[in-house]
Amino acid sequence: MTYSERLNAVIPGGAHTYSRGDDQYPSNAPQILERGLGAYSFDPEGKKFLDYGMALRAVNIGYAEESINDAAIRQMRNGNNLTRASLIELEAAELFVSLIDSVDMVKFTKNGSTATSAAVKLARAYTGRKLVARCRQQPFFSYDDWFIGSTEMPLGVPSETVALTKLFDYNNLDSLEALETQFPGQLACVIMEPAAMECPSIGLNSVGCCGKQKCERQYQTSSNNFLQRVQEFCKKNGIVFILDEMITGFRWDLKGAQHFYGVDPDLSTFGKAMANGFSVGAVAGKREIMRLGSIDTPGTERLFLLSTTHGAEMSSLGAFARTVQLMQEEPVIDHLWSYGASLLAMFKRIAADKGIEENVVAAGPAVNPYYLVLDSNDKVSFELRTLFSQEMIKCGVLMPFLTFCYRHGAKELAITEEALNHSFDILRRAIDEGVDKYLQGPVIKPVFRRFN
Secondary structure, three states: OOHHHHHHHHOOOOOOOHHHOHHHOOOOOOOOOOEEEEOEEEOOOOOEEEEOOHHHHOOOOOEOOHHHHHHHHHHHHOOOOOOOOOHHHHHHHHHHHHHOOOOOEEEEEOOHHHHHHHHHHHHHHHHOOOEEEEEOOOOOOOOOHHHHOOOOOOOOOOHHHHOOEEEEOOOOHHHHHHHHHHOOOOEEEEEEOOOOOOEOOEOOOOOEOOOOOOOOOOHHHOOOEHHHHHHHHHHHHOOEEEEEEOOOEOOOEOOOHHHHOOOOOOEEEEOHHHHOOOOOEEEEEOHHHHHHHOOOOOOOOOOOOOOOOOOOOHHHHHHHHHHHHHHHHOOHHHHHHHHHHHHHHHHHHHHHHOOOOOOEEEEOOOOOOEEEEEOOOOOEOHHHHHHHHHHHHHOOEEOOOOOOOOOOOHHHHHHHHHHHHHHHHHHHHHHHHOHHHOOOOOOOOOOOOOOO
C-alpha cells in the first residue's frame, strides 16, 4: 500500500486537517513527510523540499529550531502537565498579557477552532445576544457548527444554528451596517481577521496592499481605516469586536496585526506561529468580558469557558516563551516583510518576462502574500494552479501557498527563482497548447465544496 492509501484507511480525509489532504496537492507531491529543518521538509526517503507551507503557517522561525526545541524539552523534564497550574503557565500568561496591548486576561488552548468558538461563546454571554457576523472573504474560523454552517459544507449542522451566523464583506462597512439594520440589537459579535488577501482600507482610495517591505500606509497614525471603523460600529451598537489573529499574529508585528493597524479589539484569538509550530492557541481580551469564565467572583453566574487538560501543556508554553524571546532578540518580523516583498517582486518580474502576467497574480501584504493562477477569461483555474504546483515540486519546491519563515534567505530566493522560471515556462506552453498536455494527475480541489 502507498502512504496515501494507508493514511486514508485509518484517518478520515487522510490527515488531521483538510488542508493537508491529497486533494490539495498534485499527484507528484510527497504523500507523507517525515521531518523538517529550517526552511525545508523531507520525505521518508530523504527527498528535500524547499517549503512554502511551513506547517500551514504555524512555523515562523524555522522547523526544528534548536533553542525553541530545547525550551520545550526543559518543560517536558519538569513533568509537561501537572495537577495544578504550572509555573510556566503563569509566566506564559503574564508574558502574553504584557505583549498584546488589548489583552487583560488570556486562556490557552490547543487549536484555533477552540479559541474562536470560546470567543463567540464569551460574546454571546456578555451581550445576551445570539447572532454572529463573520467576514465572508476569510476562509476559515473554526470547525464548530457556528462557522461550518455558513460554508459550502453544512452537513450535520442544525438549520437553527446555520441561521445564527450572518456574513459581511471585508472593507465594506455598509454590508455590516446592513446586518444591524436587518437584525437590530441582535448581533453578539463581529469576528474577522485583521487582514487576509488585502489590508484594511483607509478612506476610499487604498483598497488592496502596497506590497512593500515597509508598509507605506501610516495605519497607526490613521483614525479611519476599516478596522477602526468596525471597532467604532461595534462600540456604538453594543457588539463584541473579535479579531482572529491565528495567521496575522506573530507575523505582522510582535504585538499583533491589531497593533500594526492601530485597532483595539474586545477579544482576540491567536495560535499557529505563536510557538513556532508547537500546539498552543489563545483566546484573550478585556477583563470585563474574559472574567465571565472566572471563579473568583462569588455570587455571579458562571460561564463554562474552556476546560482542557492539555490547554496549558508545559512544553508548548515553554516553546511560546522562547519564540517570543527570539523574536525580541532578532529581526524576525522585519525579515518576514522583507523576504515577502522580494518574493512578490520576483513573481511579478518572471511572470512578465514569460508573458503570463495576466495569468499569474501575486499580491497581498508582503508579510503574507498570495498567488492566483487565472485562465484566459480571468477566472481562477485549478487546472493551471495544479500544473504550477506540479512543476514547482519537480524543482524541489513545495508551494501550496506563500508562507515563509526566518530561515528563508538569499539561497532560498535563488532556488525559488530557478523553479519559477521553469514552472512559468511550462505554464506559458500550457496556456498556448492546452493544460491537459502537461498535467499529470487529478486537479486540486477547493477544501470547501459540497461533494467529493
